[in-house]
Amino acid sequence: MxxxxxxxxxxxxxxxxxxxxxxFIGVFLGTLLGVLPGIGPLAGIALLLPLTYGITPxxxxxxxxxxxxxxxxxxxxxSILVNVPGEVSSIVTCLDGHQMAKQGRAGPALxxxxxxxxxxxxxxxxxxxxxxxxxxxITIKFGPPEFFSVMVLGIVMLTSISRGSTTxxxxxxxxxxxxxxxxxxxxxxRERLTFESTHLLSGIELAPLxxxxxxxxxxxxxxxxxxxxxxxxxxxxxxxxxxxxxDWRLSLGPILRGTIxxxxxxxxxxxxxxxxxxxxxxxxKRLSKYPGKFGTGVIEGVAGPESANNSATSGxxxxxxxxxIPSNVIMALLLGALMIHGVRPGPLFLVEHKDIFWGxxxxxxxxxxxxxxxxxxxxxxxxxxxxxxxxxxxxLILLLCIVGSYSVNNNILDVLVMALAGLxxxxxxxxxxxxxxxxxxFVLGPIMESSFRQSLIMSDGSFLIFVTRPISAVILxxxxxxxxxxxxxxxxSEFKLDS
Amino acid sequence: MLVGHKxxxxxxxxxxxxxxxxxxxxxxxxxxxxxxxxxxxxxxxSDLKGETTSTLGVRIGLRALxxxxxxxxxxxxxxxxxxxxxxxxxxIFLFRFAGNRRWISILxxxxxxxxxxxxxxxxxxxxxxxxxxxxYLLK
Numbered sequence: 001m002x003x004x005x006x007x008x009x010x011x012x013x014x015x016x017x018x019x020x021x022x023x024f025i026g027v028f029l030g031t032l033l034g035v036l037p038g039i040g041p042l043a044g045i046a047l048l049l050p051l052t053y054g055i056t057p058x059x060x061x062x063x064x065x066x067x068x069x070x071x072x073x074x075x076x077x078x079s080i081l082v083n084v085p086g087e088v089s090s091i092v093t094c095l096d097g098h099q100m101a102k103q104g105r106a107g108p109a110l111x112x113x114x115x116x117x118x119x120x121x122x123x124x125x126x127x128x129x130x131x132x133x134x135x136x137x138i139t140i141k142f143g144p145p146e147f148f149s150v151m152v153l154g155i156v157m158l159t160s161i162s163r164g165s166t167t168x169x170x171x172x173x174x175x176x177x178x179x180x181x182x183x184x185x186x187x188x189x190r191e192r193l194t195f196e197s198t199h200l201l202s203g204i205e206l207a208p209l210x211x212x213x214x215x216x217x218x219x220x221x222x223x224x225x226x227x228x229x230x231x232x233x234x235x236x237x238x239x240x241x242x243x244x245x246x247d248w249r250l251s252l253g254p255i256l257r258g259t260i261x262x263x264x265x266x267x268x269x270x271x272x273x274x275x276x277x278x279x280x281x282x283x284x285k286r287l288s289k290y291p292g293k294f295g296t297g298v299i300e301g302v303a304g305p306e307s308a309n310n311s312a313t314s315g316x317x318x319x320x321x322x323x324x325i326p327s328n329v330i331m332a333l334l335l336g337a338l339m340i341h342g343v344r345p346g347p348l349f350l351v352e353h354k355d356i357f358w359g360x361x362x363x364x365x366x367x368x369x370x371x372x373x374x375x376x377x378x379x380x381x382x383x384x385x386x387x388x389x390x391x392x393x394x395x396l397i398l399l400l401c402i403v404g405s406y407s408v409n410n411n412i413l414d415v416l417v418m419a420l421a422g423l424x425x426x427x428x429x430x431x432x433x434x435x436x437x438x439x440x441x442f443v444l445g446p447i448m449e450s451s452f453r454q455s456l457i458m459s460d461g462s463f464l465i466f467v468t469r470p471i472s473a474v475i476l477x478x479x480x481x482x483x484x485x486x487x488x489x490x491x492x493s494e495f496k497l498d499s
Numbered sequence: 500m501l502v503g504h505k506x507x508x509x510x511x512x513x514x515x516x517x518x519x520x521x522x523x524x525x526x527x528x529x530x531x532x533x534x535x536x537x538x539x540x541x542x543x544x545s546d547l548k549g550e551t552t553s554t555l556g557v558r559i560g561l562r563a564l565x566x567x568x569x570x571x572x573x574x575x576x577x578x579x580x581x582x583x584x585x586x587x588x589x590x591i592f593l594f595r596f597a598g599n600r601r602w603i604s605i606l607x608x609x610x611x612x613x614x615x616x617x618x619x620x621x622x623x624x625x626x627x628x629x630x631x632x633x634x635y636l637l638k
Contacts, residue, residue: 171533171534185509191509192520220560223563223598224560399590399612402586403620415570416571426563
């Protein structure tokens with residue numbers, strides 16, 4: 001009965017006017033960002049981060065979480081209608097969704113994407129509710145060495161699934177750590193890597209850095225690669241969003257499998273919505289009686305991945321809220337937002353900040369209902385929005401990036417940090433360096449450093465503490481396996497390329 | 500190397516009492532090791548593709564450089580000429596760089612963007628946006 005009473009408390013918190021408004025704004029903006037090709041949840045959350053400084057931590061997380069799962073809903077619209085994924089996790093939806101639209105079945109495709117997302121979103125929130133408390137009880141036994149090891153595992157997992165080589169991913173993570181060390185060391189009070197600049201004494205702000213790395217670099221890249229949007233289907237009125245009984249019969253299995261798969265993938269460090277949607281598509285294709293038809297407009301190819309990417313967003317909250325460890329870079333930004341408000345997620349989070357946890361869970365239920373109500377009737381509006389040319393949209397986004405960075409401290413130098421981070425992000429993406437490990441390491445840097453130093457103090461200076469404690473040793477062994485596997489995978493692909 | 504050198508200057512401490520320079524020093528060493536791995540494991544294939552050897556300068560688009568230089572210029576003049584005028588000028592360049600050809604749409608778009616963003620952030624959200632020279636003109 002305890003989860004139920006907690007859920008009621010959560011719903012009560014989520015229905016408070018400010019939280020309800022933030023939930024609505026979050027899911028609405030999330031859908032909008034998901035619809036627009038090129039601007040994903042990362043850039044959107046980075047852009048909205050400064051706006052959350054003036055509100056309560058509960059409202060801030062409700063807003064940013066809304067953007068995250070709202071994006072997953074919105075991404076499918078562009079994938080289905082114009083064959084351009086609005087969001088990376090909707091890439092696979094293009095394969096069958098757009099084919100369905102070409103056959104005049106855009107309505108059922110959009111409908112099943114929305115209903116599938118709703119079912120998956122709701123079920124995964126139940127999963128989040130039931131799993132979080134036992135996990136928090138286990139992680140309460142973790143000490144600094146275990147936390148340090150889990151964070152190392154998270155970063156290694158993220159670098160191993162990143163585009164490009166693992167070595168480049170590790171380089172980015174190390175640069176992220178270095179950037180996080182800039183400023184005054186909280187233990188000794190000494191300046192670090194400030195190069196005698198007073199502006200760097202308080203370190204580099206998370207918001208300008210991420211707005212630059214993800215928002216500005218995205219705009220710079222989009223300015224040179226104008227997305228050619230074919231609007232063949234958009235000229236026709238989309239009818240019949242409700243899937244038929246046959247559609248439901250075919251989709252129910254993929255939706256449920258996608259929900260479970262997405263939820264598990266979301267909890268894995270380095271996983272998330274992208275991995276979940278690809279994994280679900282592969283599973284559905286393998287289980288299908290007609291795998292050869294996948295890619296020709298099969299509804300299971302829409303229902304599974306769309307459910308999986310939505311379910312993954314709830315799963316991703318488990319490591320963040322129970323251990324204080326973000327499983328992906330979006331969760332790292334949410335962690336940053338919580339830390340700015342002085343809230344540090346971890347094993348005691350569910351006890352110390354019960355209101356935030358259950359408020360976010362409650363808002364997810366409400367947000368999923370909002371999305372279902374909003375999504376289908378608003379499709380004509382999203383379609384109109386897709387007609388706004390990039391040549392108008394991109395400069396406006398850049399202006400928002402500038403104001404967003406300035407608003408953090410009313411300091412114009414933050415805009416300079418944003419601009420330089422934007423140029424660096426643009427150049428690094430061109431050179432195939434993934435930015436996500438940098439951002440994750442930047443957020444985790446201070447926590448990892450304090451865990452590392454505490455571990456050494458605990459062990460009287462022995463580095464062996466990380467391998468002599470059983471849980472830490474298991475996690476580090478897993479990290480080594482992941483690293484070796486990803487390096488060998490890299491070597492094999494290089495060898496194939498050579499021959 | 501620079502970070503490594505600076506870390507030693509900060510104080511590395513001892514394993515029993517780690518100093519503030521220890522983690523930056525370890526990170527610098529690790530980065531140097533990764534740089535060596537990348538340097539020695541460059542494959543001829545990737546050289547041919549030009550993916551890893553092409554210099555930064557060649558691959559960075561001139562447009563991107565110009566936009567970032569514009570933002571840096573904006574930062575320099577922001578306080579002096581104020582948000583409205585500096586944003587209006589910046590938007591003219593940005594709309595032009597984004598591929599707009601008609602001056603009437605560039606000018607009207609820039610004016611609208613600067614004015615509406617001021618209204619939203621400066622007036623409604625009460626963000627402290629500098630008025631710059633406009634303050635003196637209004638006085």
